[in-house]
Amino acid sequence: MxxxxxxxxxxxxxxxxxxxxxxxxxxxxxxxxxxxxxxxxxxxxxxxxxxxxxxxxxPVMVIAAKAGLFNKSDLSCIEPLTADIVSNALMQKNVLNHDDGIRNWFKGTGAHALRKLERSIYKILVEPNQSSFLSNEQIESLSSIAAFFYVGLFRTIKRFVLPFTASNPTWIKIAKSTEEHINLSHSKVYQHFEEEVSLMIEALKEDNSPHINIGxxxxxxxxxxxxxxxxxxxxxxxxxxxxxxxxxxxxxxxxxxxxxxxxxxxxxxxxxxxxxxxxxxxxxxxxxxxxxxxxxxxxxxxxxxxxxxxxxxxxxxxxxxxxxxxxxxxxxxxxxxxxxxxxxxxxxxxxxxxxxxxxxxxxxxxxxxxxxxxxxxxxxxxxxxxxxxxxxxxxxxxxxxxxxxxxxxx
Ligand SMILES: C[S@@+](CC[C@H](N)C(=O)[O-])C[C@H]1O[C@@H](n2cnc3c(N)ncnc32)[C@H](O)[C@@H]1O
Incomplete structure (x- = not known):
């Protein structure tokens, strides 16, 4: 797998x-x-x-486990959905709250772009008419396709916060001062997201696991x-x-x-x-x-x-x-x-x-x-x-x- x-x-x-x-x-x-x-x-x-x-x-582990139920037969929808997610994110308004956790490491447009990508996945694959975050019930009934994209975004943010990981592989620091905060352009964030999705697609192409009935x-x-x-x-x-x-x-x-x-x-x-x-x-x-x-x-x-x-x-x-x-x-x-x-x-x-x-x-x-x-x-x-x-x-x-x-x- x-x-x-x-x-x-x-x-x-x-x-x-x-x-x-x-x-x-x-x-x-x-x-x-x-x-x-x-x-x-x-x-x-x-x-x-x-x-x-x-x-x-x-809940992060439940989303990761849901993504593990993704079937290779669904692969054909990933590229068009990625394009939709990114273009929808580009059209979103800035919606980052002052206490948004993303601000622990990112400032400016990069922080907004990460949140816009998340909002876009939520709107396209979870619930078009709500503006809340994933509830526990929504996570438990998440499709493996939606979970795939959340994991794509998890991998994107993890890649950017690499400088904040400690020698203990399970410890991640947060930025202590404004100078430490990461400054990224919108396009850099979208580009990394698309790259992570491509890497996931490539890994799946080499995978010969049997089909799974998600039910x-x-x-x-x-x-x-x-x-x-x-x-x-x-x-x-x-x-x-x-x-x-x-x-x-x-x-x-x-x-x-x-x-x-x-x-x-x-x-x-x-x-x-x-x-x-x-x-x-x-x-x-x-x-x-x-x-x-x-x-x-x-x-x-x-x-x-x-x-x-x-x-x-x-x-x-x-x-x-x-x-x-x-x-x-x-x-x-x-x-x-x-x-x-x-x-x-x-x-x-x-x-x-x-x-x-x-x-x-x-x-x-x-x-x-x-x-x-x-x-x-x-x-x-x-x-x-x-x-x-x-x-x-x-x-x-x-x-x-x-x-x-x-x-x-x-
Ligand atoms: C050793 S890991 C399991 C690794 C797993 N076998 C795998 O292949 O990924 C332990 C897991 O227990 C979860 N955990 C910790 N306390 C828990 C609790 N009270 N109830 C349920 N899960 C818990 C952690 O979030 C972590 O994902």
Missing amino acids: ATWFPYYAGFSTNFVSSIINSAGLPSNSTIGDPWNGSGTTTSTAARLGNHSWGGDLN NSELRIRSSCEMHTAEESSDLILSSPPYCTRIDYAVATLPELAIIGFRIADFNLLRKKLIGSSTVPKHALEHNPNWGETCNEFLRALYQHPSKASKTYYYKSHLQYFHSIFLSLEKIERALKPAGACVLVVQDSYYKDIHNDLTSITVEMASHHGLRLKRRDDFVSEKNMAKVHPEIRKYRNDPIATESVLCFTK
């Missing part, structure tokens, strides 16, 4: 299809992913003829902690929970969120709800002994660590993480049909010099909710946040991470 949306934490299509093919599922199976990200599980499962559902709290895949903006069991009833759940390495999945998509109209208050709200983000809740959570022995030991060691903020910020943020994962595993167990299976890909990490054995923690939490471990395979992970935090070298010389594929049954 064409991967248009570069995503730090993405699964490979081959991995997903090999798990699905070896799972011995009944025909017409339902396969779900509560942390769907760029949607590799849902698109691969649907292309293999299954019904699939995917949830993610980040076979339901994508929702939903928290894994709040799954509605009947809608998510599944033969197989295949997922990768958010890492416990303070990857901030909201900051990683800050420019894309700005494109779909997120202002700072919306952004802060989303960030608080995402598992693993670097914010901590105002109300302290309680440690739950049911999280298991490995988790209890880890939290005890973290709390006693002499480094700054261990007892405060870091303890609280880890409580938040484990609380949400525990709740999500309970929902996963409930969503599985009686003979259902669940495959989770989990990466371990370190807090300073303390091993956060997320694999054992997940196994113990899952077992508490009635999920039995059938098989475990460990791999050395190439994508690993320890490599990008220079501070880690103070504690360990060889920052490697292990990724485990855990297979559970009910």
